[in-house]
Amino acid sequence: MAPQRFREQFDQIQRAMRDVPLAMGPDDSAEFLYEKGVVLARDGEEAEIVEDAVRTFFTQAPDLTPDTVRRASPRRNRSGITRIQVGDPGEGAPGADRAVAGALRALRQAEGRAGRRLVSRNHVVSIAVNACPGDEPAPAPPHEPPNPAAAEGLHDPDTAVGVLVVDTGLMGDYRSYPLLAHTDGDLQLQETDEQGVLQQYVGHGTFIAGLVAAVAPNTDVTVRNSLNDAGAILESEFGERLFDAVDASGWPDILSLSAGTSNGRTDGLLGVQAFMEELREQHTLLVACAGNNASATPFWPAAYADLPEWQDSVLSVGALRGDGEFGACFSNHGAWVKVYAPGERLTGPLTGWAAPVPYVYQHSTYDTCRYGFGYGCTCQFPRHTGVLSDENALAKPDQVMFQGLAQWSGTSFATPVVAGLIAAHMTAHKETDPRAARRQLLAANTEFAEVRGAHVPALLPPTWRAVPAEPPVAVA
Incomplete structure (x- = not known):
């Protein structure tokens, strides 16, 4: 069930x-x-x-x-x-x-x-498989700075690393956030409903772009709104949308993808096979999220990283919790997940820079972690009542106001952190091959975390601040 x-x-x-x-x-x-x-x-x-x-x-x-x-x-x-x-x-x-x-x-x-x-x-x-992202966004606490914070460095149009984000589109006020000054692409088609309330998952692409730009200032980020319909698309159309995205922008150095699906198999998705075969022949590195089902079942396209033909062209990314020492409760895991990065309660740009924008929570938090973890994870905190949850049908759903920065969790956001780190490595080492940069970065990495009893490579941005794990939430 x-x-x-x-x-x-x-x-x-x-x-x-x-x-x-x-x-x-x-x-x-x-x-x-x-x-x-x-x-x-x-x-x-x-x-x-x-x-x-x-x-x-x-x-x-x-x-x-x-x-x-x-x-x-x-x-x-x-x-x-x-x-x-x-x-x-x-x-x-x-x-x-x-x-x-x-x-x-x-x-x-x-x-x-x-x-x-x-x-x-x-x-x-x-982007919405079993609560993917790992939770719904929450307004950042007052005066909370971005996390990861902006890395030092200048944007140089002659050497900037090209990063393509295939996701929801950019929010209309995204240029109000200074780090997105060199970001371009498609706008979100519909940000709010008829009452002016933010739709679910809008801002996802903007948040991702902000994370890339924070970790790697010398990037040209392009966002394509290929996943505007609740972040969902049929497999039969997805491969075509990926082709359209690279046709519009050219094959980038790095393609950051925070979407996917399981399919009960170990040989990929039939609908994206043609795209994946062409990707293999390009110089592009696909950095893809491992998904948020707390499962070892392969999640595609990220799990192509475990197939010999694509091990060089795809990097799968899982999420660490706020302290960076352990896996986030929601993160998929297993040998097919090749690296982990912070993905819990990151702080970045959403919307409402000109005027606050309301959002009504769709899902209710749980009394205990739905995956059995003992820390105060995103299943429990921050607590809110959502409009979709049956057991809270008589309770009024919680509404918040967004104005600028938000906190959000998911492998969706660990992924652009890793994409940004690879781009920053390319700039720092004057490396023009993103696949070589990925190999060099992982070879030099000395950080590890514990995920389901396994010690796994952890990439931690220098400007990221570890946040101590919340204690379990006491429920009256």
Whole structure:
């Protein structure tokens, strides 16, 4: 049974993607979301193999209908992926999708013969998987400086490192924050609702850009608003959006990506395979978040860092808690996560520089850490009541005002910290190859942290201030 926060996220994403019926998988668990009644295959011959195999399988299954199997997206795209409808998306409960499960079973033998995957669910790639970011933003305490603070250094347009952030767009007042003077890109499409209240997840891209600029002043940061719809997009579209982002800006030195999904597999996402293959041939280093499910299950695209073909071109990033000594309660973990950085209660730019902007919390905090940790983590603190939480249906949700800086947690934010450290290393050592800079930085690193009993490399920015772990929150 999916936990409370995941169900709240599911409902939020379903409302944003109202024309796309979604299901939870597998079997109503909290591992991933996907498009109901649809599977993915590569264009051409493989799509035909999938269609034929599914029709044959459905003919032998009395409760499945072979007549529903047809192409759902005939238009070819650069990702080389076709959506194939295998069932009626309107049938069954949100957590049940017998047609997609049957289609996956139908191709098992064919995949074994082919030696490669032929079919996939159409997963939801999101910044909002199981409370990803690790929490909702909170206004920074009065007079709280940015953390990490701005590093010393000047912006030199001739040597600046190019960093592309694929995320939500920039807030309209982002240039009011001095560190974002050399940031460019797309604006957030809709910052507030009809009542002038901030939408959930807006400001995510702006916060990330501010972290990069703080750690590495000699950067040209470009933000693309590829994930504006509650931070979510279908896998079938995600690869195309990544191609669009690099087409618009050129292949950057560093691509900072704070989104992804699990898929229950160890061989990547079918929908981004074409992009990942082209990435491998470029000079770009993809720095990607490990996700916030407190799980060892691979989270993609970050987990490509553990596949031999991409170990040089992808770096996966987990989050440390505020003291920098241990893993944050929410951070994914495992051998596929290659480095960790501070990701709990970082302080950076959000919005409201000209005038305060209200925000209503969507999720309620917990009485105890939902992952079983004993410190005052983001599950518990700062405490608030959210509008989506069922047990608080009669309680009034808490509202706060944002004016400038915010505190926010997640592997989403550890990721740009690492991207910034690699960029700063490139500037300091006059290194033009971001992949070489990554190797040099990790080879010279002497800091380690403890994550789930393992000692892991920890990258700590010189201007970052460790914050002692909060004591457990006492609940009356």
